[in-house]
Amino acid sequence: MQYVIEVNGTARRVDVDGETPLLWVLRDKLDLKGTKFGCGAAQCGACTVHMDGQPIRACQTPIASVGTARITTIEAIGQTPVGQHVQAAWIELDVPQCGYCQAGQIMSATALLTHTPAPTDHDINDAMSGNLCRCATYTRIRAAIKRAADLGRT
Amino acid sequence: MLRRRNFLKASLAAGGGLLLTATLRGPAGAATLGTAGPDAVALNAYVRIAPSGQVTITAKNPEIGQGVKMMLPMLIAEELDVAWADVQIEQADLDARYPGQVAGGSTATPLNWLPMRQVGAAGRQMLIAAAAAQWGVPAHDCATEPGKVVHPASGRSLTYGALASQAAAIPVPDLAKLPLKDPKSFRIIGQPTRNIDVPRIVTGQPMFGIDVSVPGMLYAVFQKCDVHGGKLVSSNVAAIRGLPGVRAAFEVKGGADLRGLLDGVAVVADSWWEANRARQQLDIIWDEGDITGQSSESFAATAARLAKGKPESSIRRDGDVAAGFAKAAHVIEAAYHYPFLSHINLEPQNCTAHYADGRMEIWAPTQNPAPGSKLVAATLGIPESAIKVHMTRVGGGFGRRLSNDYMVEAAWIAKVVGAPVKLVWTREDDMRHDFYRPAGYHFFKGGVDANGRLIALSDHFVTFSQDGAIAASADMGPTEFPARMIDHLDYGVSMIPLRAPTGPLRAPRSNGLGFAFQSFLDELAHTAGRDPVQFALDILGPPRLLPDPPGPRVGPGFHTGRMRGVIELVAEKSGWGKTKLPKGTGMGLAYYFSHLGYFAEVVQATVDAEGAIVVDKVWVAGDIGSQIINPLNAEHQAQGAALDGIGTALGQGLHVRDGKIVQGNFDTVLPLRMRQSPPVEVHFRVTEFPPTGLGEPALPPALPALANAIFAATGKRIRSLPLKDQDLSATA
Ligand code: FES
Ligand code: FES
Numbered sequence: 001m002q003y004v005i006e007v008n009g010t011a012r013r014v015d016v017d018g019e020t021p022l023l024w025v026l027r028d029k030l031d032l033k034g035t036k037f038g039c040g041a042a043q044c045g046a047c048t049v050h051m052d053g054q055p056i057r058a059c060q061t062p063i064a065s066v067g068t069a070r071i072t073t074i075e076a077i078g079q080t081p082v083g084q085h086v087q088a089a090w091i092e093l094d095v096p097q098c099g100y101c102q103a104g105q106i107m108s109a110t111a112l113l114t115h116t117p118a119p120t121d122h123d124i125n126d127a128m129s130g131n132l133c134r135c136a137t138y139t140r141i142r143a144a145i146k147r148a149a150d151l152g153r154t
Numbered sequence: 155m156l157r158r159r160n161f162l163k164a165s166l167a168a169g170g171g172l173l174l175t176a177t178l179r180g181p182a183g184a185a186t187l188g189t190a191g192p193d194a195v196a197l198n199a200y201v202r203i204a205p206s207g208q209v210t211i212t213a214k215n216p217e218i219g220q221g222v223k224m225m226l227p228m229l230i231a232e233e234l235d236v237a238w239a240d241v242q243i244e245q246a247d248l249d250a251r252y253p254g255q256v257a258g259g260s261t262a263t264p265l266n267w268l269p270m271r272q273v274g275a276a277g278r279q280m281l282i283a284a285a286a287a288q289w290g291v292p293a294h295d296c297a298t299e300p301g302k303v304v305h306p307a308s309g310r311s312l313t314y315g316a317l318a319s320q321a322a323a324i325p326v327p328d329l330a331k332l333p334l335k336d337p338k339s340f341r342i343i344g345q346p347t348r349n350i351d352v353p354r355i356v357t358g359q360p361m362f363g364i365d366v367s368v369p370g371m372l373y374a375v376f377q378k379c380d381v382h383g384g385k386l387v388s389s390n391v392a393a394i395r396g397l398p399g400v401r402a403a404f405e406v407k408g409g410a411d412l413r414g415l416l417d418g419v420a421v422v423a424d425s426w427w428e429a430n431r432a433r434q435q436l437d438i439i440w441d442e443g444d445i446t447g448q449s450s451e452s453f454a455a456t457a458a459r460l461a462k463g464k465p466e467s468s469i470r471r472d473g474d475v476a477a478g479f480a481k482a483a484h485v486i487e488a489a490y491h492y493p494f495l496s497h498i499n500l501e502p503q504n505c506t507a508h509y510a511d512g513r514m515e516i517w518a519p520t521q522n523p524a525p526g527s528k529l530v531a532a533t534l535g536i537p538e539s540a541i542k543v544h545m546t547r548v549g550g551g552f553g554r555r556l557s558n559d560y561m562v563e564a565a566w567i568a569k570v571v572g573a574p575v576k577l578v579w580t581r582e583d584d585m586r587h588d589f590y591r592p593a594g595y596h597f598f599k600g601g602v603d604a605n606g607r608l609i610a611l612s613d614h615f616v617t618f619s620q621d622g623a624i625a626a627s628a629d630m631g632p633t634e635f636p637a638r639m640i641d642h643l644d645y646g647v648s649m650i651p652l653r654a655p656t657g658p659l660r661a662p663r664s665n666g667l668g669f670a671f672q673s674f675l676d677e678l679a680h681t682a683g684r685d686p687v688q689f690a691l692d693i694l695g696p697p698r699l700l701p702d703p704p705g706p707r708v709g710p711g712f713h714t715g716r717m718r719g720v721i722e723l724v725a726e727k728s729g730w731g732k733t734k735l736p737k738g739t740g741m742g743l744a745y746y747f748s749h750l751g752y753f754a755e756v757v758q759a760t761v762d763a764e765g766a767i768v769v770d771k772v773w774v775a776g777d778i779g780s781q782i783i784n785p786l787n788a789e790h791q792a793q794g795a796a797l798d799g800i801g802t803a804l805g806q807g808l809h810v811r812d813g814k815i816v817q818g819n820f821d822t823v824l825p826l827r828m829r830q831s832p833p834v835e836v837h838f839r840v841t842e843f844p845p846t847g848l849g850e851p852a853l854p855p856a857l858p859a860l861a862n863a864i865f866a867a868t869g870k871r872i873r874s875l876p877l878k879d880q881d882l883s884a885t886a
Contacts, residue, residue, distance in 0.1 A: 100500045129827045129829040132500065134550045
């Protein structure tokens with residue numbers, strides 16, 4: 001089945017079964033490997049992308065359900081000012097260890113800061129607790145979100 | 155404290171546009187990632203210098219998030235005497251020129267601290283010799299400044315870039331005789347240094363094993379028996395071949411080695427999702443073998459039964475433990491248990507392999523590529539010289555990827571298919587086909603004298619065997635703390651046969667033993683009415699080195715003074731005994747020596763009336779010797795290890811039923827999440843001892859420190875993990 005979806009501002013045509021999760025379309029058909037597979041069960045957040053600006057789990061999103069929604073992935077999140085601040089804060093504070101979860105963390109953090117420019121610890125807990133970090137870099141993720149919020153203010 | 159230069163505002167203001175392509179200057183100037191150009195000259199297997207003065211340093215070890223890709227080049231660059239900003243780092247493949255390409259045991263620092271510095275110093279010596287020859291002056295009249303050789307008497311200087319070709323022709327000096335820098339003059343070692351891979355990580359560039367892409371690549375899944383080592387009897391594999399996208403489906407006959415290729419069915423398709431969907435139609439008849447007694451309930455019952463008798467063998471005996479108990483003012487007994495654990499690397503096991511023209515090319519996220527290459531050679535019957543292993547970035551190691559089962563599976567499937575194949579496991583595959591942290595049972599008895607001193611301790615340790623021998627990482631050594639510090643001591647062991655394979659998980663042995671021993675010692679302190687800090691310092695006694703007895707794991711011994719130092723430091727930093735805590739809140743102490751590192755930790759936790767646990771804060775004090783090589787990473791590793799311990803204690807434990815692991819995903823095995831994650835304050839005590847590693851030793855104390863904090867908060871003693879299975883409510 002042919003689908004045309006908008007990914008990172010570009011219309012992309014793919015020929016796949018309608019049940020194929022967006023995660024595997026991005027990774028294996030569109031060669032956007034920044035979005036990660038961790039659990040396939042909405043448990044880890046490694047596959048987080050934005051659909052019309054909202055964070056969603058790409059492993060749970062069949063391609064047939066995407067329709068005309070705008071999909072944004074880690075590869076293009078730096079095109080928004082908030083995404084840039086988040087990436088810059090992640091580098092400044094040296095957040096990743098293995099790094100595998102971090103694309104999903106950044107997508108969730110960017111969505112949080114877009115809606116809530118000055119998040120409290122409670123806001124951070126609510127927005128980020130769906131993203132596992134096996135290396136437990138949470139201390140620096142929290143600090144980097146606050147740093148990115150600062151960057152957004154200046 | 156860490157110094158972080160505020161480069162961000164400047165680069166944002168200056169550039170606009172794509173910030174991340176700008177060169178980011180870390181506190182010591184930033185190295186970059188890359189490959190040496192064709193004009194670069196190799197001084198040795200690690201160092202190439204371009205005419206421009208750019209120095210390319212090879213990082214030889216697998217990077218699993220421990221920061222070794224930065225740390226080893228920092229050692230070389232320091233002694234070579236180059237500016238960190240002129241360094242670019244290249245990841246090695248598996249290569250016979252490099253010794254010890256392993257990520258395990260927190261060994262990279264102790265094993266490489268001198269050799270990598272010698273590599274750099276040798277290069278520097280050769281550059282000096284080249285300059286001296288050109289100037290016709292004695293080498294000892296020359297010196298270096300970052301990136302150049304200078305002759306102070308004449309004021310002349312030559313850059314490394316200009317000298318590299320002549321230097322490369324000079325014989326490599328005797329490494330053992332090379333002068334090394336005085337640590338006081340270090341410019342790179344000891345500087346907080348950012349990880350050069352982060353700009354790529356935050357922009358989603360492909361770098362992990364699972365991201366590998368080879369032209370014409372197909373995707374595979376591999377179904378094995380969930381009873382480890384079960385044999386394939388028959389399957390409907392022929393019916394799978396016609397399913398959408400499927401290119402091949404076939405049975406694989408494996409061997410008996412649970413670490414090698416096992417029986418299973420491979421499904422290969424145009425996309426991974428199609429392969430995995432087709433696999434759900436598989437109908438396989440397995441011969442599971444004998445699974446009698448292979449369940450968690452049965453293990454617990456067997457352990458309790460064994461505990462009533464004498465241990466099958468002795469680990470250590472000092473004094474007369476029965477006489478010690480007879481003399482004691484307080485004697486208590488307690489049974490402790492910790493569960494099986496999976497490593498749950500967030501990147502599931504995967505590997506890409508391509509077999510063509512008699513050669514096998516492999517891209518693997520492995521902690522231990524050399525045995526993987528040997529395993530592939532032996533299993534597939536191809537010479538090792540025809541195998542090339544590329545080491546990708548690894549999405550979490552934790553010991554799981556010291557085994558290379560996924561590598562041999564991918565290689566086998568690729569050879570059968572005759573095309574490049576990427577094998578990716580599901581999370582369920584990963585959790586059900588691990589080399590588990592073995593569960594353990596400890597039956598303790600301890601005696602404290604009238605002065606509140608520990609005088610006698612016994613432990614009947616019930617652990618697991620595999621094929622008659624003690625299972626991997628399921629043993630306990632004769633130096634287990636507080637052995638050597640107590641007059642009357644008796645450690646013995648009994649074993650339960652186990653089908654599931656076991657193996658090292660971050661801080662192997664210590665991650666379970668630490669919980670059991672440090673919890674029971676806390677219990678003894680409270681029984682004797684002693685403050686746990688004072689009780690610990692009493693056990694340790696005066697500062698002295700206790701040498702290790704001869705044996706397989708003989709090391710440099712245990713220094714009581716170093717442990718005292720970190721206990722005193724963590725007590726001071728946490729305000730131990732000085733802070734008035736509200737009802738329902740408590741602090742717990744634990745301390746543990748592992749992987750040559752001395753760590754003491756205090757956890758503050760609050761338990762509400764419903765039994766919900768909030769971990770308020772963790773304080774970590776560590777002694778890993780004379781030098782913290784990269785303080786930015788050291789703080790992070792210690793935080794991550796401590797939080798790993800907290801998360802393990804709170805939410806992780808596997809259940810075995812009929813020889814299979816029951817759980818398969820993160821709905822039932824619960825890694826730590828942001829809302830549970832406390833602040834972690836890290837302090838290092840710098841001592842005169844050689845620098846040692848940091849991936850593991852901050853982990854073991856975190857679990858018992860949390861359990862002891864819960865006791866302090868509630869009066870309930872935690873003798874079994876995980877905490878999610880305990881009822882801590884006020885009415886319980
Ligand atoms: S892979 Fe989608 S939530 Fe884990
Ligand atoms: S950095 Fe390793 S999983 Fe988050």
